[in-house]
Amino acid sequence: xxxxxxxxxxxxxxxxxxxxxxxxxxxxxxxxxxxxxxxxxxxxxxxxxxxxxxxxxxxxxxxxxxxxxxxxxxxxxxxxxxxxxxxxxxxxxxxxxxxxxxxxxxxxxxxxxxxxxxxxxxxxxxxxxxxxxxxxxxxxxxxxxxxxxxxxxxxxxxxxxxxxxxxxxxxxxxxxxxxxxxxxxxxxxxxxxxxxxxxxxxxxxxxxxxxxxxxxxxxxxxxxxxxxxxxxxxxxxxxxxxxxxxxxxxxxxxxxxxxxxxxxxxxxxxxxxxxxxxxxxxxxxxxxxxxxxxxxxxxxxxxxxxxxxxxxxxxxxxxxxxxxxx
Numbered sequence: 001x002x003x004x005x006x007x008x009x010x011x012x013x014x015x016x017x018x019x020x021x022x023x024x025x026x027x028x029x030x031x032x033x034x035x036x037x038x039x040x041x042x043x044x045x046x047x048x049x050x051x052x053x054x055x056x057x058x059x060x061x062x063x064x065x066x067x068x069x070x071x072x073x074x075x076x077x078x079x080x081x082x083x084x085x086x087x088x089x090x091x092x093x094x095x096x097x098x099x100x101x102x103x104x105x106x107x108x109x110x111x112x113x114x115x116x117x118x119x120x121x122x123x124x125x126x127x128x129x130x131x132x133x134x135x136x137x138x139x140x141x142x143x144x145x146x147x148x149x150x151x152x153x154x155x156x157x158x159x160x161x162x163x164x165x166x167x168x169x170x171x172x173x174x175x176x177x178x179x180x181x182x183x184x185x186x187x188x189x190x191x192x193x194x195x196x197x198x199x200x201x202x203x204x205x206x207x208x209x210x211x212x213x214x215x216x217x218x219x220x221x222x223x224x225x226x227x228x229x230x231x232x233x234x235x236x237x238x239x240x241x242x243x244x245x246x247x248x249x250x251x252x253x254x255x256x257x258x259x260x261x262x263x264x265x266x267x268x269x270x271x272x273x274x275x276x277x278x279x280x281x282x283x284x285x286x287x288x289x290x291x292x293x294x295x296x297x298x299x300x301x302x303x304x305x306x307x308x309x310x311x312x313x314x315x316x317x318x319x320x321x322x323x324x325x326x
Contacts, residue, residue: 136149248277264290271299
């Protein structure tokens with residue numbers, strides 16, 4: 001995900017797979033209905049849902065008119081009753097009913113009653129919530145831990161969270177103390193001790209003290225994963241090291257971050273995957289591609305799934321485990 005896409009809102013994303021007990025299940029579509037397959041491509045949960053998200057903490061959000069949660073057998077652990085539902089994290093999932101957000105536990109009971117205008121997932125014991133046009137943070141009991149005072153608030157990562165005050169972004173720690181004053185035009189999450197920030201229309205990286213480590217010089221930038229971050233120079237994307245030097249020269253039309261040793265990149269209108277040397281391991285051929293997770297990556301042909309595209313899954317060799325023609 002690019003740093004320029006500062007996601008702080010509650011989202012419902014179907015991005016990959018999650019480990020559930022001894023199994024790894026992936027959301028799949030057959031005949032317009034969603035179910036789940038295992039890593040070998042065998043259907044485990046028959047297609048029966050309007051939508052299905054990834055498993056997290058042994059449950060997956062699924063929609064059957066309303067949103068609920070299914071277990072790995074396909075049985076409803078929490079009956080469909082919500083207008084929106086996010087993934088479980090730290091034992092809680094954000095849900096929305098009647099335009100208000102709250103949080104339920106894995107038993108489906110409200111731990112935090114619906115009361116917020118928007119809400120994000122729990123991360124590092126805190127969740128960003130919005131009320132009366134202001135964002136702050138709550139703890140797992142629902143108590144406001146960091147006052148509602150920000151124009152935007154992102155999830156915590158590495159002990160810090162990006163916040164927006166007025167037109168500028170800075171960072172707070174878990175106590176709510178502003179540790180990096182708002183001074184950036186945009187700001188991303190910390191990863192491997194660095195966060196991408198934008199100043200003067202250009203992206204660079206700062207450390208947790210707010211010191212600029214990589215001078216702003218890129219048109220866009222992603223997160224560091226195992227010492228490499230995607231960065232755009234002009235119209236082309238490549239990958240830089242923590243000093244700001246390109247380890248993989250700019251040559252791609254778009255890119256994601258590395259995951260499980262491979263990064264999705266776009267070239268000539270199609271997505272493929274490269275290794276840390278920038279060599280194609282899976283040639284560009286997909287309309288869309290997601291990061292690898294548990295050995296497989298979700299891809300699509302013919303457009304995105306909401307526009308009639310077909311989703312499939314490939315392994316790290318590019319072999320289909322789930323064929324997108326199903």
